[in-house]
Amino acid sequence: MLSTLARKFTFFYWITFLSVVIPFYLFGTYYVKDILESTEKEKIQLMVTTLKPILALNLSFNQTKEVEKILQSVLKEKSIQSIEIKSQLINTKLNKEIGEHTKCHTYTTDIIDPFKSKAIATINVVHSYEYLATLYEKINKVLIFIFLFAIFVFFIFFISMKEELNALRVIADAFQNYSLKKHISKITTTSKTTEIQTITSTANEMIENISSYLVKLEAFNTDLEKQVQEKVERLRSQEKMIVHQSRQAAMGEILESIAHQWRQPLNIIGLSCANLEMEHDLGVKNDENFKNKMDIISKNINYMSSTIDDFRDFLNPKSKATEFNPKQTIEAVFEILKAQLEHNNISLTINSQEMIEVYGIENEFKQVVFILVNNSKDAIKTLQKENPQYKGEITIDIVNEDANNLISFCDNGGGIKEDIIHSIFDPYFTTKFASSGTGIGLYIAKNIIESRMHARITAQNNSKGCCFRIKQDINVKDNI
Numbered sequence: 381m382l383s384t385l386a387r388k389f390t391f392f393y394w395i396t397f398l399s400v401v402i403p404f405y406l407f408g409t410y411y412v413k414d415i416l417e418s419t420e421k422e423k424i425q426l427m428v429t430t431l432k433p434i435l436a437l438n439l440s441f442n443q444t445k446e447v448e449k450i451l452q453s454v455l456k457e458k459s460i461q462s463i464e465i466k467s468q469l470i471n472t473k474l475n476k477e478i479g480e481h482t483k484c485h486t487y488t489t490d491i492i493d494p495f496k497s498k499a500i501a502t503i504n505v506v507h508s509y510e511y512l513a514t515l516y517e518k519i520n521k522v523l524i525f526i527f528l529f530a531i532f533v534f535f536i537f538f539i540s541m542k543e544e545l546n547a548l549r550v551i552a553d554a555f556q557n558y559s560l561k562k563h564i565s566k567i568t569t570t571s572k573t574t575e576i577q578t579i580t581s582t583a584n585e586m587i588e589n590i591s592s593y594l595v596k597l598e599a600f601n602t603d604l605e606k607q608v609q610e611k612v613e614r615l616r617s618q619e620k621m622i623v624h625q626s627r628q629a630a631m632g633e634i635l636e637s638i639a640h641q642w643r644q645p646l647n648i649i650g651l652s653c654a655n656l657e658m659e660h661d662l663g664v665k666n667d668e669n670f671k672n673k674m675d676i677i678s679k680n681i682n683y684m685s686s687t688i689d690d691f692r693d694f695l696n697p698k699s700k701a702t703e704f705n706p707k708q709t710i711e712a713v714f715e716i717l718k719a720q721l722e723h724n725n726i727s728l729t730i731n732s733q734e735m736i737e738v739y740g741i742e743n744e745f746k747q748v749v750f751i752l753v754n755n756s757k758d759a760i761k762t763l764q765k766e767n768p769q770y771k772g773e774i775t776i777d778i779v780n781e782d783a784n785n786l787i788s789f790c791d792n793g794g795g796i797k798e799d800i801i802h803s804i805f806d807p808y809f810t811t812k813f814a815s816s817g818t819g820i821g822l823y824i825a826k827n828i829i830e831s832r833m834h835a836r837i838t839a840q841n842n843s844k845g846c847c848f849r850i851k852q853d854i855n856v857k858d859n860i
Contacts, residue, residue, distance in 0.1 A: 390534075397530050401523065416512055420459065424487050424507050427454070432503070435465070436491045439500055444470045459507045465491075467501030484508045543569075547576045551583055645684050652676050701832070703857065704742045706778055706787055707732040713749045717757075726760055726772035728753070736778055738785050739857045740833035748828050751821040752789045752848050759793025759845065773844075780854065787850040795841035804839060834859075 431450060438446045447470060451463050455474045461484055464473035486506045490499040547569035554567050566587070569580050652673040659666065707730055714721075714728055721728055738745070753774060760772035777788045796804060807823040829837040835852035853859065 390538075393534060401526065401530075404523070413512070413516070416515070417509060420507065420509065420512065421485060421487070424459070424485075424505055427457075428487060428489060428503060428505055432489070432491050433494065435503065436494050436500065439467060439469060439491065440493055440495060442469060444472075448472055448474075454505075457507075459510070460505065461508045462504075462506040464504040465501050466504075467491075470501070483510075483513070544573050544576050547573075547580065551579060554583070554587075642684055645681075649677050649681070701739060701741050703737045703739050704745075706736065706738050706745065706785075709742055709745055710749050710776055710778075713746050713753065717750070717753055721753075721757065721772075721774075724757060724761055724764065724772065725770075726757055726774060728774045728776070730776045730778070732776075732778035733780055736780055736785055738787070738833070738835075738852055740828075740835075744828045744832055748825045748850075749789075751825045755821065756789065756791035756793055756845070759791060763794055783854050785852045785854055788847055789849075790842065790845065790847040792844035793846065795844075795846045796839065798841070801839060801841070805837075 431454065435447055435450060438444075438450070447465065451465065451472060451474050454460060454463055455476065460476070462473065462475040465471070484506050485508075486504060488502065488504045491501040491503055492498065493500045550569055551567055566584050567580055569576060656670065656673050659669070710730055714730075717728075756774045757772070760770070760774075764770045764772070773792045775788075775790045777786075777790070779786050805822050805826040807820055826837055829835050829850055833852060834856050835850055837848060837850050839846060839848050841847075
């Protein structure tokens with residue numbers, strides 16, 4: 381309602397005017413009116429009180445003509461409409477013409493004989509408030525004049541301020557329609573007032589500065605977007621390199637595992653072939669021995685083929701997230717690393733509650749298991765350099781606790797120094813020699829656990845070594 385300056389000015393102007401005029405009108409209509417009427421009554425009473433001794437004296441001496449003269453002189457008073465004296469000697473009433481709606485008041489009193497101290501006549505005076513009505517009309521005319529004068533002053537002021545108010549409205553509309561995406565033209569006003577000109581020039585200067593700032597901001601955003609894109613491309617390239625390095629490291633471990641697992645079958649096949657060759661050279665033919673050797677060769681070849689299938693499944697790039705049994709997945713990885721672990725006198729134990737399933741990409745989880753087990757193996761091998769008889773232990777516990785699936789990888793490899801344990805998941809951070817590690821294994825494991833499985837991985841030392849703990853909500857699939 382009062383959203384503009386002109387409306388506010390109009391509202392408060394008339395509120396102020398009416399708050400002054402209305403009380404003044406009510407005061408004049410009721411309070412002053414009562415005062416004037418009371419004053420008029422007191423005036424008539426005073427006049428009659430003054431005339432009573434003269435009238436009493438003339439009536440005592442039977443001077444009726446004098447009494448009539450006095451009454452006629454009294455009747456000349458404008459407010460007196462009629463005057464009447466009633467007595468045994470005289471009964472006189474003098475009247476003026478009274479309007480039909482004229483308000484009148486009658487004052488009656490006794491005339492006392494000054495000699496006998498008793499009433500000898502009664503006087504009735506009727507006076508009107510006609511002249512007061514005239515006075516009220518004049519007051520109303522004054523109020524109407526004041527009202528018209530107020531309207532006149534309002535329009536004069538409004539017309540004189542019209543340009544200033546229009547100028548302020550133009551400035552307000554310009555800023556109300558302001559938008560970072562919308563161009564604002566220069567504000568022009570016809571007002572000559574110094575204050576309005578100052579506001580207009582300041583507003584135009586502000587608009588010009590904003591426009592200039594927006595041009596610079598747009599250029600900055602374009603440049604920033606370009607830099608961000610270049611940075612993203614660089615990070616993607618680095619990520620590809622990290623993944624490539626991780627794959628190379630994994631492939632090295634896998635090749636080493638293949639070498640360990642194939643060494644014994646190859647020796648057996650080699651010995652069997654050498655035995656058959658020797659029997660052939662000696663001309664000794666034993667069908668049963670030949671058949672047994674061929675069965676041995678066939679079984680070992682099948683074992684080697686099965687090993688290749690296990691590695692192929694490990695490297696299969698499945699990308700669909702599913703629910704899977706972590707114990708079975710860990711056992712599959714153990715089959716790949718079994719030869720290396722046995723070669724390094726390391727035992728692996730899996731403790732699992734029944735029917736526990738986690739959510740994620742199974743082959744990616746295999747990679748995490750591969751990284752964690754290899755880290756434990758390397759830590760144990762470091763202790764075995766000082767004590768070759770040291771028996772390594774890796775224990776994996778899979779439990780459900782407080783609506784979470786918990787998978788713990790614990791070893792007896794001596795643990796991690798407390799001053800660096802908070803940095804082990806950083807990229808390229810390693811405690812190994814440059815030829816032994818790249819420092820990206822645990823970084824990749826952390827990324828897989830957090831971004832792909834929506835879980836958490838933490839590390840802490842225990843009395844024998846280090847424990848890596850993976851924690852995933854059992855309802856994680858529903859919350860994604």
